[in-house]
Amino acid sequence: MRICILGAGVIGLSSAYYLAKLGFDVTVIDRQKGPALETSFANAGQISPGYSSPWAAPGVPLKAVKWLLQEHSPLKIGLKPELDKFLWVSKMLRQCTSAAYDVNKSRMVMLAEYSRDQFKLLRQELNLTYDDAQKGTLQLFRTQSQIDSIQKDMQVLKKLGVPHQLLSAKECSEVEPGLSAVQDKLQGGLRLLGDETGDCFVFCQKLKVACDSLGVKFMFNTDIERINVKSNAVSGVMTSQGELAFSKVLVCLGSYSAKLMNDLKLSIPVYPVKGYSLTVPVNNEQFAPISTVMDETYKVAVTRLGGNIRAAGTAELNGFDLSLPESRTKTIQHVVHDLFGQGCNLDEAQYWCGLRPMTPDGTPIIGGTSIKGVFLNTGHGTLGWTMCCGSGRVIADIISETASEIDVSSLSIHRYH
Numbered sequence: 001m002r003i004c005i006l007g008a009g010v011i012g013l014s015s016a017y018y019l020a021k022l023g024f025d026v027t028v029i030d031r032q033k034g035p036a037l038e039t040s041f042a043n044a045g046q047i048s049p050g051y052s053s054p055w056a057a058p059g060v061p062l063k064a065v066k067w068l069l070q071e072h073s074p075l076k077i078g079l080k081p082e083l084d085k086f087l088w089v090s091k092m093l094r095q096c097t098s099a100a101y102d103v104n105k106s107r108m109v110m111l112a113e114y115s116r117d118q119f120k121l122l123r124q125e126l127n128l129t130y131d132d133a134q135k136g137t138l139q140l141f142r143t144q145s146q147i148d149s150i151q152k153d154m155q156v157l158k159k160l161g162v163p164h165q166l167l168s169a170k171e172c173s174e175v176e177p178g179l180s181a182v183q184d185k186l187q188g189g190l191r192l193l194g195d196e197t198g199d200c201f202v203f204c205q206k207l208k209v210a211c212d213s214l215g216v217k218f219m220f221n222t223d224i225e226r227i228n229v230k231s232n233a234v235s236g237v238m239t240s241q242g243e244l245a246f247s248k249v250l251v252c253l254g255s256y257s258a259k260l261m262n263d264l265k266l267s268i269p270v271y272p273v274k275g276y277s278l279t280v281p282v283n284n285e286q287f288a289p290i291s292t293v294m295d296e297t298y299k300v301a302v303t304r305l306g307g308n309i310r311a312a313g314t315a316e317l318n319g320f321d322l323s324l325p326e327s328r329t330k331t332i333q334h335v336v337h338d339l340f341g342q343g344c345n346l347d348e349a350q351y352w353c354g355l356r357p358m359t360p361d362g363t364p365i366i367g368g369t370s371i372k373g374v375f376l377n378t379g380h381g382t383l384g385w386t387m388c389c390g391s392g393r394v395i396a397d398i399i400s401e402t403a404s405e406i407d408v409s410s411l412s413i414h415r416y417h
């Protein structure tokens with residue numbers, strides 16, 4: 001059975017791998033010259049089921065106002081009026097209730113936990129290394145009110161059996177000795193013992209090689225223009241290389257998925273939320289992180305990836321803008337300097353930005369559509385690296401009409417209708 005996958009980011013690649021393993025004849029198309037050169041290129045490196053939470057949460061609208069006024073703000077909303085942004089924000093605000101948060105968080109943790117387990121299997125199967133580490137992650141709190149507000153998350157983690165520990169500031173610096181010098185700035189932390197870290201770009205390069213050996217065909221430097229549909233069934237894909245005939249198409253275009261689906265009159269609420277990262281070599285082991293430290297105050301994650309520190313964060317709602325202004329990287333610089341300033345020389349940092357494909361409820365959109373043969377695996381937002389293997393595995397189950405190991409009914413686009 002032939003299938004065309006649109007997009008060679010981490011989601012397209014993992015889908016290609018699992019579909020090829022089931023015997024599908026897979027073609028992957030991407031406009032870049034190789035895999036993972038857009039949002040999957042330099043993310044924060046966290047594989048974090050324990051930190052899988054929707055942004056839409058009770059109290060977030062008020063917090064957002066405070067963040068916008070903060071010097072090192074984790075949030076920026078572009079002033080340019082834009083209908084898609086307005087519609088997306090209003091849908092997101094409707095998800096900021098306690099009841100919606102519980103449902104959304106449970107769905108996200110379910111998929112993320114499953115994905116982490118698939119990562120383990122894949123590592124064994126392919127003997128993969130990708131600057132990966134299985135050392136848990138640490139969410140850092142600088143105020144008592146942050147510790148108080150984490151209690152609800154801990155109840156959900158307990159209910160779902162996700163191993164976690166609430167730590168004092170001293171215990172945080174025992175887990176992450178690089179923090180000893182700044183222990184007095186901290187109130188405590190939440191340790192997520194099952195979380196992992198790794199370099200998404202390196203993983204994608206290696207998964208591409210595994211896909212090659214399963215016979216997956218890649219068409220790089222190829223623009224996808226539209227999906228062709230006849231009598232409500234897909235007939236092919238129009239690209240810069242001409243029209244290609246396919247009766248099954250899987251859309252994994254990250255933030256660009258919505259535009260392609262709009263052309264088919266199928267609306268999917270995926271909006272680009274821009275984030276920034278920096279990568280800097282470690283020059284003093286004693287003051288460097290050993291895994292991910294997530295600074296809750298600034299929403300910046302600082303991760304150890306091999307000999308480097310990768311720090312990433314901030315959320316900017318400003319369309320498809322990919323500029324890299326110095327003013328917006330200051331917050332991540334500030335956090336690295338504040339926590340691990342003696343472990344690296346920030347003058348050597350390299351900067352990057354990417355567009356997170358966000359849904360209003362935080363959960364990705366995985367499954368079929370009302371058009372026969374058109375499937376979606378997109379909208380992974382802040383957690384596409386964490387959820388890639390699970391998402392690839394379940395979309396392969398759905399397309400091959402095999403029962404999945406987790407409940408996938410709530411992941412489809414139908415939850416928005």
Ligand SMILES: Cc1cc2nc3c(=O)[nH]c(=O)nc-3n(C[C@H](O)[C@H](O)[C@H](O)COP(=O)(O)OP(=O)(O)OC[C@H]3O[C@@H](n4cnc5c(N)ncnc54)[C@H](O)[C@@H]3O)c2cc1C
Pocket residue numbers: 006007008009010011012029030031032035036037038039040041042043044045046047048222223224225252253254255256274275276277301312313353354355356357378379380381382383384385386387
């Ligand atoms: C700053 C930052 C930090 C992050 N940190 C983490 C983290 O720590 N943990 C985590 O789990 N997630 C993290 N994420 C999120 C994660 O990186 C994304 O969810 C994930 O990379 C999305 O993968 P994707 O394959 O859906 O999209 P992409 O990687 O963007 O892939 C989409 C592909 O489609 C191609 N494409 C698009 N349009 C066209 C077209 N018209 N024609 C041809 N090709 C096209 C692009 O070239 C691209 O290769 C972070 C994201 C950012 C921005």
